[in-house]
Amino acid sequence: MTSGLRIKNLRLNVEGSGEDIVDEINLTIEPGKVLALVGESGSGKTTVGLAVLGHARRGVVVVHGEIHCGEREILSLDDENKRKVRGDLVSYVPQDPASSLNPALRIGVQLVETLEAHDFGGSDSARRDRVREMMSEVLLPTDEDYLRRYPHQLSGGQQQRVGLAMAFACRPSVIVLDEPTTGLDVSTQEHVLATIRQLTREHGVAALYITHDLAVVADLADEVAVMYAGRVVERGLVKDIFMRPSHPYTRHLVDAAPDIAGKKKVIGLSGRAPAPGKRPSGCAFALRCEMVSDECLSTFPVEVVVNDSQKARCIKVGKVVRSIFTASDEASTRVQGSPILDLRGVDAGYAGVKVVHDVSLTIRKGECLALVGESGSGKTTVSRAIGGLHREWSGSMNFKGVELAKGSRQRSTENRLAIQYVFQNPYGSLNPRRTIGDSIIRPLAIGGQSKSEAKRAVFEVLDQVNLPAAYATKFPDQLSGGERQRVAIARALVSKPEVLVCDEVTSALDVLVQAAIIDLLDDLRKNLGLAMLFVTHNLPLVRSIADEVAVMSEGRIVEFGSAESVIGDPQQEYTRSLISATPSIERSMR
Amino acid sequence: MNKVSREPRPFLDFIGTVWAMRRAKIGVVITGLICVTAAVGPHLAPFTATEFVDMPNSLHISGALFGTDYMGQDVWSRFLMGGGSILFLGAVSTAIGVLGGAMLGVVAAYVKGSLNSIIMRTFDIVIAFPGILWALLLLSMMGTSNWLIILAIVISTVPRVGRIIYGAAVAVVEKDFVSAATAIGESRMRIVFREVLPNVTSTLLVETNLRFTYSIGGIASLAFLGFTSDPTGANWGTMVQENSSAIILQPWGTILPVFAIALLTIGTGLIGDAFSRVSAGIDRGRND
Numbered sequence: 001m002t003s004g005l006r007i008k009n010l011r012l013n014v015e016g017s018g019e020d021i022v023d024e025i026n027l028t029i030e031p032g033k034v035l036a037l038v039g040e041s042g043s044g045k046t047t048v049g050l051a052v053l054g055h056a057r058r059g060v061v062v063v064h065g066e067i068h069c070g071e072r073e074i075l076s077l078d079d080e081n082k083r084k085v086r087g088d089l090v091s092y093v094p095q096d097p098a099s100s101l102n103p104a105l106r107i108g109v110q111l112v113e114t115l116e117a118h119d120f121g122g123s124d125s126a127r128r129d130r131v132r133e134m135m136s137e138v139l140l141p142t143d144e145d146y147l148r149r150y151p152h153q154l155s156g157g158q159q160q161r162v163g164l165a166m167a168f169a170c171r172p173s174v175i176v177l178d179e180p181t182t183g184l185d186v187s188t189q190e191h192v193l194a195t196i197r198q199l200t201r202e203h204g205v206a207a208l209y210i211t212h213d214l215a216v217v218a219d220l221a222d223e224v225a226v227m228y229a230g231r232v233v234e235r236g237l238v239k240d241i242f243m244r245p246s247h248p249y250t251r252h253l254v255d256a257a258p259d260i261a262g263k264k265k266v267i268g269l270s271g272r273a274p275a276p277g278k279r280p281s282g283c284a285f286a287l288r289c290e291m292v293s294d295e296c297l298s299t300f301p302v303e304v305v306v307n308d309s310q311k312a313r314c315i316k317v318g319k320v321v322r323s324i325f326t327a328s329d330e331a332s333t334r335v336q337g338s339p340i341l342d343l344r345g346v347d348a349g350y351a352g353v354k355v356v357h358d359v360s361l362t363i364r365k366g367e368c369l370a371l372v373g374e375s376g377s378g379k380t381t382v383s384r385a386i387g388g389l390h391r392e393w394s395g396s397m398n399f400k401g402v403e404l405a406k407g408s409r410q411r412s413t414e415n416r417l418a419i420q421y422v423f424q425n426p427y428g429s430l431n432p433r434r435t436i437g438d439s440i441i442r443p444l445a446i447g448g449q450s451k452s453e454a455k456r457a458v459f460e461v462l463d464q465v466n467l468p469a470a471y472a473t474k475f476p477d478q479l480s481g482g483e484r485q486r487v488a489i490a491r492a493l494v495s496k497p498e499v500l501v502c503d504e505v506t507s508a509l510d511v512l513v514q515a516a517i518i519d520l521l522d523d524l525r526k527n528l529g530l531a532m533l534f535v536t537h538n539l540p541l542v543r544s545i546a547d548e549v550a551v552m553s554e555g556r557i558v559e560f561g562s563a564e565s566v567i568g569d570p571q572q573e574y575t576r577s578l579i580s581a582t583p584s585i586e587r588s589m590r
Numbered sequence: 591m592n593k594v595s596r597e598p599r600p601f602l603d604f605i606g607t608v609w610a611m612r613r614a615k616i617g618v619v620i621t622g623l624i625c626v627t628a629a630v631g632p633h634l635a636p637f638t639a640t641e642f643v644d645m646p647n648s649l650h651i652s653g654a655l656f657g658t659d660y661m662g663q664d665v666w667s668r669f670l671m672g673g674g675s676i677l678f679l680g681a682v683s684t685a686i687g688v689l690g691g692a693m694l695g696v697v698a699a700y701v702k703g704s705l706n707s708i709i710m711r712t713f714d715i716v717i718a719f720p721g722i723l724w725a726l727l728l729l730s731m732m733g734t735s736n737w738l739i740i741l742a743i744v745i746s747t748v749p750r751v752g753r754i755i756y757g758a759a760v761a762v763v764e765k766d767f768v769s770a771a772t773a774i775g776e777s778r779m780r781i782v783f784r785e786v787l788p789n790v791t792s793t794l795l796v797e798t799n800l801r802f803t804y805s806i807g808g809i810a811s812l813a814f815l816g817f818t819s820d821p822t823g824a825n826w827g828t829m830v831q832e833n834s835s836a837i838i839l840q841p842w843g844t845i846l847p848v849f850a851i852a853l854l855t856i857g858t859g860l861i862g863d864a865f866s867r868v869s870a871g872i873d874r875g876r877n878d
Contacts, residue, residue: 388773408772408773408774408775409772409775416773416774420773420774421769421770423769423770424766428766428767429765429766429767429770430767431788432789433789434788442776446774446775446776491770495774
């Protein structure tokens with residue numbers, strides 16, 4: 001009997017056009033194994049994942065291909081049978097557990113419903129027993145009280161485990177997981193990943209794990225398939241892919257991923273993948289590839305066998321320089337910069353409830369201080385208070401000898417422009433009804449600069465963040481996420497600030513784009529002598545960018561020191577647990 | 591440095607994109623047709639509005655294309671003359687009401703605190719009474735004039751538009767770009783009118799269209815109740831009500847004005863829809 005998942009020559013098109021979204025997808029997953037499908041947003045990985053469930057989004061149609069889950073072929077089933085197969089033979093764990101559970105139903109009821117829908121278990125009591133069994137498998141309490149809870153009474157990690165329990169409920173043979181740990185804290189992520197690993201192995205489930213987080217892949221998966229512009233460009237065993245990538249794109253992905261195990265310069269890549277309908281006749285990656293030749297532009301690359309398990313879609317297989325995990329510590333004998341912003345005993349809260357206690361920090365000229373913590377640790381509150389966006393705080397913030405007022409309206413124009421804030425989400429921080437140039441020019445207009453001078457400054461600053469001047473007349477929705485974040489940085493830079501507060505500025509971006517933004521920020525810090533406060537939950541990233549690190553937990557700074565010493569040799573239990581919970585490519589490869 | 595060859599003309603580009611949509615063209619044609627009918631109609635009418643032509647409620651009368659109405663007046667002539675005042679009053683009252691409502695709604699969304707409460711609770715009180723009641727109160731106390739009719743419609747429009755725009759603006763106010771504007775020290779006025787207001791324009795355009803329809807309905811209802819500046823004159827609203835009781839005998843007296851009002855609504859609806867799609871960026875090309 002064959003089991004597991006086999007995808008054969010799958011192609012999906014944009015409805016009503018000949019344009020392919022994905023094509024020539026061939027993947028096999030053995031029972032009990034995890035295959036990670038990685039790639040940047042828009043590469044088609046979710047489209048493939050949903051196709052495994054026999055589903056295509058609105059506006060997407062299956063053109064040809066076969067998907068075998070065990071002995072059943074999914075795509076040829078009619079709608080009624082597809083519906084029966086879902087949850088029973090093949091199940092799905094979506095990205096956001098909060099929106100995939102029905103907020104109005106108790107979790108116990110939702111779990112029983114899943115079983116009922118597939119006539120699993122002969123009786124109500126058998127089903128209730130199965131629910132308890134599932135709950136214990138995902139390491140959640142099995143008592144009646146817990147099952148009577150509503151989704152909002154559970155934490156994000158618990159919700160995702162309920163999602164897993166639901167997916168494994170009817171003992172499926174294939175499971176599709178679409179970035180199930182995005183948005184979870186590292187310690188929660190660690191538990192969820194362990195649960196996934198255990199359940200797939202114990203029950204012989206073939207798992208398709210969609211993600212863009214390479215460290216998670218290294219930690220969890222057996223095999224990897226890398227997608228680019230709708231094609232699988234490389235696939236093989238995890239170790240081979242990370243240690244000996246055969247496709248230049250794969251190597252770029254690995255080079256762009258920061259790693260907690262060593263200080264590594266992350267390397268970005270400019271340009272973006274061509275969209276469906278705009279894909280060239282040659283290699284889709286050719287225009288971003290440093291090894292490009294005329295042949296790449298004219299011939300569409302076929303899959304080349306590299307070794308028993310590894311295949312790559314590149315005509316230059318064998319010529320890709322292998323990745324080296326750079327433990328290149330540029331000797332950290334730098335002279336400490338002079339203090340610019342000094343926080344002493346800062347408490348902050350919301351409506352009288354204190355969430356930040358006694359925070360003291362010094363931000364120095366030309367240095368990057370990372371403020372690290374899990375969600376709810378108070379790190380964003382501190383950064384917003386510095387930016388004048390959160391007014392309920394007490395204590396002292398001394399900016400070059402002057403006490404800062406609480407809200408930005410109370411601060412002098414000079415102080416306001418000297419401390420600039422870059423927001424997490426570039427999709428929300430730019431006014432969609434304004435041109436890029438119009439958004440960037442505002443701080444100068446407020447500062448009272450003449451129009452022609454300000455315009456010149458806008459072009460200069462666009463150049464600084466590596467965007468063409470012509471972008472000044474574009475609107476935000478004509479830009480990619482990375483480009484938008486560059487614009488947001490340009491807006492912060494245009495008034496020549498001394499302090500740049502970056503609030504999770506890369507968390508909404510793909511890994512290659514993240515690397516490029518980190519690169520940019522690092523250059524700006526060096527060239528302009530900027531003092532940076534880098535707020536993040538991403539510890540590997542801290543290792544790549546920060547000079548000093550402050551670790552926050554429950555509103556307090558629990559550990560402080562140089563990036564090397566805090567991450568390389570943590571002294572506090574909390575920091576140690578954070579670091580050990582963070583997946584690492586390098587550690588997994590050892 | 592001057593790599594940008596032409597100055598951006600966002601507004602003209604915007605209108606151009608709207609016009610490029612088929613639904614906008616159809617909408618403009620329909621709306622234009624009704625407006626031209628209302629504007630040119632009076633000069634083409636074979637009879638005057640109040641002239642007795644033949645037996646009331648009769649069809650098939652030579653010279654009267656659509657027969658006579660309940661008073662024996664020519665339906666076609668009254669139809670041609672009946673659009674002007676409704677269109678004029680509807681447009682003016684909608685414009686004033688939507689502008690006022692939008693301003694108040696956006697301001698209330700941005701300033702939290704007591705000003706917000708004052709504005710929103712006033713809206714609640716006004717909405718608590720049916721619009722027609724305000725109108726009757728006003729018109730019966732102060733007499734009937736076009737300006738009072740407009741005022742009556744504005745009173746019922748402002749809080750309704752205000753509530754909708756408030757709802758749309760509250761979501762915009764929480765966006766990071768508003769925080770960003772606050773952080774660099776933009777004035778409150780600028781934030782309200784340059785950051786928030788432009789981001790509710792699609793809601794505003796849809797709402798304008800809806801309110802225009804309601805205004806016409808309101809003016810027609812008032813006309814039926816006798817509140818027009820010219821009670822015997824032709825008016826689509828009055829016509830519908832006057833002739834609806836004889837709709838079996840003489841359908842044209844009702845159908846023509848209803849048809850015109852319906853077409854007008856659909857036409858403005860299509861235009862409003864095109865505006866909202868373009869301003870939301872639904873069909874904007876990603877690469878030029």
